[in-house]
Amino acid sequence: MSYKRCTSAAVWIAGLLAEAAAAAVILGILSTAQAAVPYPPPTTWKGVNYSPRRHTYFRMLYDWYSWDSTAGKYVHQMVDADLTRLSQNGYNLLHLYLWDQELLRSVNAAEPAGFLSAPSDPSGSPNNQWGALNDFVTKAESKGLFVALHFASGRFIHRMQGNPGGTPDQVATEFANWTEKFIRYLNSTNPHNNVLLWGLAYSIAPVPGDTTGDWSTTWKLAYKKVDDYARMYSPHPSVLGLIGTNLYMDQLRPDGQPWDGFIYPRSQGYTWNWQEAQRMAKTMRDLLTSAYGTQKDPDIYMMQLYHPNSYDLLLHLSSLSSGYVANGIPAPVAKIFVVEFATSSSLNSPPNGNNIPYYGDAQTPTTTVSGHSQWLNNTLCAYRSAGLQKYAYWSMFDPYTMWTGSPWYVTGQDLAWSGFWGLSFEPEASGDKPSWSLLSSFYLNGSINCPSPGQSNAPAVVSLTSSSNYYTVAQPVRLTWTAADVASFSLNRGHGASYSCSPEQTGQVSSDVAGSCAYTDASAFSSTGSQTVTLTGYNVWGSPQNASASVTIGLGPIVNAATDQNYTYTINAYDTIIVWGNGFSLTGGNTIQLTRAGYPDVWMYNGDGHYFWDHSHFQINASLDGRAATGQWTLYVRNGYSGTPSAAYTIMINP
Amino acid sequence: MRTFLALFLGCVFLPVCLSAQTGGRVSGAILSDETGAPIVGATVVAVQQSSNFGKVGPAIFRSTTELDGSYAIANVPSGDYLLCLYEAGDYLDPCQWGPATNATIATGTTSLDIRVRKGVRLAVRVGDAENLVAQYKKSSPDASAIPGAFIRITVTDTQGKMRTLPLTYASERLYEYSTLVPPDTDLTLNVSSSFFMLADQSDNPIGEQGYSAPLRLSIPKPPDPRIRLPFAFLDRRATVIPVKIRAAASGAP
Numbered sequence: 001m002s003y004k005r006c007t008s009a010a011v012w013i014a015g016l017l018a019e020a021a022a023a024a025v026i027l028g029i030l031s032t033a034q035a036a037v038p039y040p041p042p043t044t045w046k047g048v049n050y051s052p053r054r055h056t057y058f059r060m061l062y063d064w065y066s067w068d069s070t071a072g073k074y075v076h077q078m079v080d081a082d083l084t085r086l087s088q089n090g091y092n093l094l095h096l097y098l099w100d101q102e103l104l105r106s107v108n109a110a111e112p113a114g115f116l117s118a119p120s121d122p123s124g125s126p127n128n129q130w131g132a133l134n135d136f137v138t139k140a141e142s143k144g145l146f147v148a149l150h151f152a153s154g155r156f157i158h159r160m161q162g163n164p165g166g167t168p169d170q171v172a173t174e175f176a177n178w179t180e181k182f183i184r185y186l187n188s189t190n191p192h193n194n195v196l197l198w199g200l201a202y203s204i205a206p207v208p209g210d211t212t213g214d215w216s217t218t219w220k221l222a223y224k225k226v227d228d229y230a231r232m233y234s235p236h237p238s239v240l241g242l243i244g245t246n247l248y249m250d251q252l253r254p255d256g257q258p259w260d261g262f263i264y265p266r267s268q269g270y271t272w273n274w275q276e277a278q279r280m281a282k283t284m285r286d287l288l289t290s291a292y293g294t295q296k297d298p299d300i301y302m303m304q305l306y307h308p309n310s311y312d313l314l315l316h317l318s319s320l321s322s323g324y325v326a327n328g329i330p331a332p333v334a335k336i337f338v339v340e341f342a343t344s345s346s347l348n349s350p351p352n353g354n355n356i357p358y359y360g361d362a363q364t365p366t367t368t369v370s371g372h373s374q375w376l377n378n379t380l381c382a383y384r385s386a387g388l389q390k391y392a393y394w395s396m397f398d399p400y401t402m403w404t405g406s407p408w409y410v411t412g413q414d415l416a417w418s419g420f421w422g423l424s425f426e427p428e429a430s431g432d433k434p435s436w437s438l439l440s441s442f443y444l445n446g447s448i449n450c451p452s453p454g455q456s457n458a459p460a461v462v463s464l465t466s467s468s469n470y471y472t473v474a475q476p477v478r479l480t481w482t483a484a485d486v487a488s489f490s491l492n493r494g495h496g497a498s499y500s501c502s503p504e505q506t507g508q509v510s511s512d513v514a515g516s517c518a519y520t521d522a523s524a525f526s527s528t529g530s531q532t533v534t535l536t537g538y539n540v541w542g543s544p545q546n547a548s549a550s551v552t553i554g555l556g557p558i559v560n561a562a563t564d565q566n567y568t569y570t571i572n573a574y575d576t577i578i579v580w581g582n583g584f585s586l587t588g589g590n591t592i593q594l595t596r597a598g599y600p601d602v603w604m605y606n607g608d609g610h611y612f613w614d615h616s617h618f619q620i621n622a623s624l625d626g627r628a629a630t631g632q633w634t635l636y637v638r639n640g641y642s643g644t645p646s647a648a649y650t651i652m653i654n655p
Numbered sequence: 656m657r658t659f660l661a662l663f664l665g666c667v668f669l670p671v672c673l674s675a676q677t678g679g680r681v682s683g684a685i686l687s688d689e690t691g692a693p694i695v696g697a698t699v700v701a702v703q704q705s706s707n708f709g710k711v712g713p714a715i716f717r718s719t720t721e722l723d724g725s726y727a728i729a730n731v732p733s734g735d736y737l738l739c740l741y742e743a744g745d746y747l748d749p750c751q752w753g754p755a756t757n758a759t760i761a762t763g764t765t766s767l768d769i770r771v772r773k774g775v776r777l778a779v780r781v782g783d784a785e786n787l788v789a790q791y792k793k794s795s796p797d798a799s800a801i802p803g804a805f806i807r808i809t810v811t812d813t814q815g816k817m818r819t820l821p822l823t824y825a826s827e828r829l830y831e832y833s834t835l836v837p838p839d840t841d842l843t844l845n846v847s848s849s850f851f852m853l854a855d856q857s858d859n860p861i862g863e864q865g866y867s868a869p870l871r872l873s874i875p876k877p878p879d880p881r882i883r884l885p886f887a888f889l890d891r892r893a894t895v896i897p898v899k900i901r902a903a904a905s906g907a908p
Contacts, residue, residue: 161879406899409780409829409831412824497719508695561801567798587717607739613818
């Protein structure tokens with residue numbers, strides 16, 4: 001536009017202003033262009049599973065337009081600041097699951113978030129999650145960040161399982177039509193250039209070796225249909241809008257059976273079923289080749305790689321990408337995108353941990369904050385050695401408050417595994433974990449200290465926790481450890497066999513100390529005072545790492561309080577008395593003695609024919625059932641080990 | 656290792672131990688009543704039964720089950736004992752849920768296999784979004800020694816035997832009370848508090864008399880191995896009943 005022919009000053013000034021505005025727009029474009037995603041996209045995907053503090057997982061989009069009073073910002077403003085920080089620290093990819101309501105509500109019916117499930121239109125999802133999704137992709141694009149959007153549809157999963165049933169074509173078509181709305185929305189309605197990948201369907205993969213069954217056929221049809229839509233709307237088909245699919249390399253038990261979620265000794269090394277993964281990849285090729293009419297593999301294999309030993313994982317990744325098995329094909333490292341890898345730093349006090357040692361996927365142990373960083377370091381070194389170049393850490397922030405709040409109320413060991421795997425703590429005041437600096441440094445400049453002479457010398461990551469800080473003489477000390485990159489252990493004290501830290505697992509992990517999360521009973525101390533026990537974990541190379549736990553040893557159990565079942569000090573003759581204290585036996589044998597001058601002693605214990613619960617160091621429940629007459633009694637607790645009772649504790653029993 | 660085991664297998668109550676050198680031995684295996692599989696790593700506790708313990712209390716002996724589920728307790732003074740079970744995963748303690756396993760031990764070996772039932776874990780989780788429990792504890796010195804959320808949670812069986820759920824997890828704003836209960840058994844769950852006004856998951860107030868509801872739990876079916884449903888672990892471990900603390904009770908002690 002020319003302004004030279006303008007004759008009036010007003011028009012001239014207006015023209016200047018318009019030029020200035022145009023210049024500003026151009027500058028804005030330039031500014032945006034500087035941050036725009038590159039084309040073609042980088043081959044190294046430096047990713048993270050992102051959602052902001054306190055609005056984690058599926059809540060980010062649901063909460064997008066809400067005010068976070070702690071941060072003093074709207075949630076989308078929190079995201080904006082975080083994405084800037086990620087971009088400045090070398091990240092170039094955000095992996096995000098697109099959860100539908102049916103999946104979330106199949107686990108917790110009261111969960112409000114999630115996109116409307118097929119066949120409903122996801123654009124009508126509550127709290128305008130639809131608009132929030134576009135905002136999220138827009139913000140990422142403006143910061144130079146690609147996105148990998150991964151469909152996680154309970155509706156699709158349930159229909160695959162026949163609930164409700166349908167032909168493979170019907171099931172695949174319904175799912176693909178649902179995904180089409182996302183693809184069109186983010187590539188055509190809002191023409192973004194940063195949607196690098198569409199993840200096909202969380203938790204769904206074809207059955208290895210089966211190319212004709214309904215399950216595999218549905219997967220095949222779904223892949224083809226979603227790929228057709230992705231190519232139709234992609235600004236750069238086959239470069240942007242790739243299709244990724246889950247490739248499962250499941251862990252195996254030492255006996256070669258599929259891992260069942262429990263703890264096993266490492267034996268000759270943790271093993272993953274890379275052979276089955278190769279067969280799955282071959283089945284995918286066969287299915288897609290029949291669908292496309294030409295040899296075709298998935299664009300990207302998406303993998304979740306949790307592990308208790310980076311050396312063992314490296315060996316199996318190498319086998320997956322270069323080994324040979326009948327009816328299988330290697331999965332090239334260039335095609336592997338690790339969409340989840342993490343452990344949890346649960347071994348802190350709340351809110352930055354819950355001090356509970358536990359484990360999760362593939363026997364990955366939870367650990368301390370420093371152990372968290374070392375685990376990540378070891379894992380990245382294994383990836384580098386394997387040649388992997390595409391990964392997204394799980395996840396940016398600890399999701400503690402989401403899990404502990406309504407409607408989830410996750411506690412204990414479940415929370416230990418799922419609550420603290422962020423690169424940064426949930427409270428702003430707690431800041432980042434060392435893992436944040438480690439991963440940022442790695443992403444920014446490839447800097448990382450990898451072990452010499454190789455991954456077998458990756459530093460062991462060990463922790464040791466006592467189940468109580470107080471024991472009596474003659475009482476064994478219950479010690480629980482977590483261990484990654486450990487091939488063998490030693491404990492500086494006599495001990496029994498080791499058992500899984502999973503309470504549901506009945507079975508001995510080993511007659512010696514073994515397992516990535518397990519406990520043992522160390523032999524009792526005979527003298528009182530402070531005592532320390534040290535566990536040493538040795539990596540495959542034989543290099544040691546120590547972890548210690550300190551306990552106080554006393555003569556008898558401690559009673560702090562005794563209440564009724566209503567938690568009042570008013571105890572009636574037929575109440576349940578709850579004794580609170582420490583030094584009780586976890587393994588039974590506790591007794592409560594009530595004494596009173598002129599009355600025979602009342603003994604309460606498990607097996608006395610009344611309700612008696614004593615599976616804790618800290619609490620004993622016992623039904624009085626009228627056994628003690630009204631009046632003042634003196635209470636003692638013995639734990640069946642030391643013989644010394646607790647100090648006298650007076651209770652009043654009312655009628 | 657042997658020294659350690661001796662601590663477990665030998666006498667753990669000194670007065671009885673001194674007189675136990677000529678006692679008997681009880682041994683056998685702890686097995687699943689459903690599959691016959693051995694229960695490994697459980698603690699078997701033999702508890703003396705008597706009408707008069709005097710100042711000594713019951714004699715108590717422990718043994719840990721081996722890989723084949725076997726246990727053995729030696730040097731047990733002659734008498735009647737009850738065998739209880741601890742740390743047996745999701746298997747129920749027969750001393751609490753029956754059938755009780757009595758053992759009359761004399762000189763020589765008494766063989767006794769115990770078949771145990773699998774239970775279902777019931778967890779009542781108490782959300783305290785406003786952190787009212789901590790506030791109450793600060794204002795009440797008497798309460799400081801009592802962990803938990805001051806909420807009475809019981810299950811009662813059809814015989815009227817009431818069990819108070821123990822506190823199994825406590826942190827600020829979230830508490831858990833849980834126990835194993837037998838599957839396919841009619842129970843009544845009762846939740847009440849003298850200290851706080853409660854609400855259910857849907858924010859419906861629970862009156863001062865508390866919440867009482869029939870309860871019958873079944874062992875969950877194993878998951879479909881073809882899918883890896885996220886968060887599946889969350890409902891594998893327990894049947895969870897959420898409760899919310901709404902406010903301090905007006906007449907709180």
